[in-house]
Amino acid sequence: MQPEQDDAGLIAATKDADTAAFGVLVRRYQEVAFRTAYLIVRDAGAAEDVTQEAFVRAHRALGGFRASEPFRPWLLRIVTNLALNEVRSRKRRSGLLERMGFAVGSGSAPAPEVIALETERQRMLWRAICELPEDDRVVLFLRHFMELPEREIAEVIGKAPGTVKSRLHRASERLRGVIEARYPTLKPASAGGEEHG
Amino acid sequence: MLNEFARAFPYPATPDVAPGVLMRVAERPSAPPPGAWRVRLTTAVLALVGLAAATLAVSDGAREAVAEFFGIAVEGERIEVLPTPIAGLPTPFPEPVDIAERARAVTPQEARDAVGDELVGVPGREPLAVYLLAPGQAPVVVQRYQGFDLWQVRTNGAPNFEKGVIDGRVVEEVTVNGTAGYWIAGGQRLVTFLDAEGTPVAGTQRTVLAPTLLWHDGERYLRIEGIGELAEALAVAEGVR
Numbered sequence: 001m002q003p004e005q006d007d008a009g010l011i012a013a014t015k016d017a018d019t020a021a022f023g024v025l026v027r028r029y030q031e032v033a034f035r036t037a038y039l040i041v042r043d044a045g046a047a048e049d050v051t052q053e054a055f056v057r058a059h060r061a062l063g064g065f066r067a068s069e070p071f072r073p074w075l076l077r078i079v080t081n082l083a084l085n086e087v088r089s090r091k092r093r094s095g096l097l098e099r100m101g102f103a104v105g106s107g108s109a110p111a112p113e114v115i116a117l118e119t120e121r122q123r124m125l126w127r128a129i130c131e132l133p134e135d136d137r138v139v140l141f142l143r144h145f146m147e148l149p150e151r152e153i154a155e156v157i158g159k160a161p162g163t164v165k166s167r168l169h170r171a172s173e174r175l176r177g178v179i180e181a182r183y184p185t186l187k188p189a190s191a192g193g194e195e196h197g
Numbered sequence: 198m199l200n201e202f203a204r205a206f207p208y209p210a211t212p213d214v215a216p217g218v219l220m221r222v223a224e225r226p227s228a229p230p231p232g233a234w235r236v237r238l239t240t241a242v243l244a245l246v247g248l249a250a251a252t253l254a255v256s257d258g259a260r261e262a263v264a265e266f267f268g269i270a271v272e273g274e275r276i277e278v279l280p281t282p283i284a285g286l287p288t289p290f291p292e293p294v295d296i297a298e299r300a301r302a303v304t305p306q307e308a309r310d311a312v313g314d315e316l317v318g319v320p321g322r323e324p325l326a327v328y329l330l331a332p333g334q335a336p337v338v339v340q341r342y343q344g345f346d347l348w349q350v351r352t353n354g355a356p357n358f359e360k361g362v363i364d365g366r367v368v369e370e371v372t373v374n375g376t377a378g379y380w381i382a383g384g385q386r387l388v389t390f391l392d393a394e395g396t397p398v399a400g401t402q403r404t405v406l407a408p409t410l411l412w413h414d415g416e417r418y419l420r421i422e423g424i425g426e427l428a429e430a431l432a433v434a435e436g437v438r
Contacts, residue, residue, distance in 0.1 A: 019219055019223060022218075022222065023218075026218050026219070030211060035211070038208055047209075051212075052218055055214060055218040056221050056222060059218070116207050121198075122202055125199070125202050126202075144199050145203040145206060175199075186198075
């Protein structure tokens with residue numbers, strides 16, 4: 001019966017110390033959480049850590065969560081912030097180690113995975129996306145990869161829906177610019193600017 | 198094409214994180230509330246990096262504590278869990294140096310003026326000296342007592358505290374007067390001040406050998422460095438006023 005409960009019911013049960021109810025929520029949203037994290041950190045292990053941590057933090061913060069609000073964007077906001085922190089932390093760690101000339105084991109600081117894309121066009125498009133600023137990438141991931149509506153994206157990134165629309169437009173234009181400049185064999189019209197809405 | 202690409206994106210299989218999440222939730226029912234330190238603990242600047250030597254055994258609890266420290270409790274402080282160095286290879290850390298060599302000795306009044314705050318103290322004890330460090334964004338007052346240093350920073354909201362610890366270093370979550378705190382011990386660490394942009398300030402790296410207790414009191418970040426036993430450090434910390 002529990003898996004059929006809506007989010008609000010599961011959240012209410014979780015607040016009443018029903019751990020199993022939270023387990024249902026975790027399993028309901030772990031795929032979207034993991035995939036969002038993976039797009040940002042580009043490493044399956046790190047994405048798993050981020051996902052687990054996000055649910056733990058969500059659980060701890062659930063007391064202040066309003067049952068009338070949708071759970072998914074709230075969770076994805078935590079996921080996104082943690083994933084971005086992980087990326088920044090990696091850069092800092094890397095810089096710190098470099099500055100120190102620190103001798104580390106080769107396997108101890110895994111590089112982001114190489115994502116197995118089938119065609120050269122896919123690889124070019126992915127590289128083009130990865131060259132975008134962080135803010136642009138995040139809104140494109142949420143809109144086109146996670147297929148979130150703009151109002152949910154607004155909740156995830158903590159901005160007004162109108163801002164999301166303009167950010168998506170800006171991100172698409174930038175993607176188009178990167179493609180034109182660096183991957184001209186990908187047609188500019190395919191950058192996706194007209195696809196969102 | 199972007200939508201088509203996105204729909205066919207080759208994600209790895211989604212791991213089932215539910216068991217791990219539920220285990221952690223069950224283990225830590227009384228964790229400090231998120232945000233308790235978030236705004237306040239965003240001042241002074243440190244980076245702690247452990248060395249290869251004397252790396253302690255890694256317990257799940259220690260890892261958990263590091264993760265906690267890294268995350269909710271001290272947002273604004275950067276605590277990096279660094280990879281374990283290769284045993285036997287030299288690590289280019291500077292020789293340990295007394296903070297007195299890097300700081301300026303000041304009067305208590307000068308220290309108060311510099312930090313814009315009253316100085317805390319340990320009842321029944323008088324500081325042997327008072328030092329001021331200001332290479333980073335927030336001035337730091339260090340009161341030297343017999344056997345330990347008491348650091349005090351008034352937070353200002355800017356994230357400029359960075360810590361790096363080797364995976365496996367002892368980092369224990371503690372409570373000081375009802376507030377979350379951390380005990381970091383086990384081998385050497387490196388301390389570096391960062392500027393307002395979060396960039397390490399050249400020449401401020403300092404190797405630290407002594408165990409450290411960190412906690413927060415209102416808008417003050419406090420730190421005791423030099424007491425070897427956690428129980429003793431906690432007893433001193435809980436008396437700090």
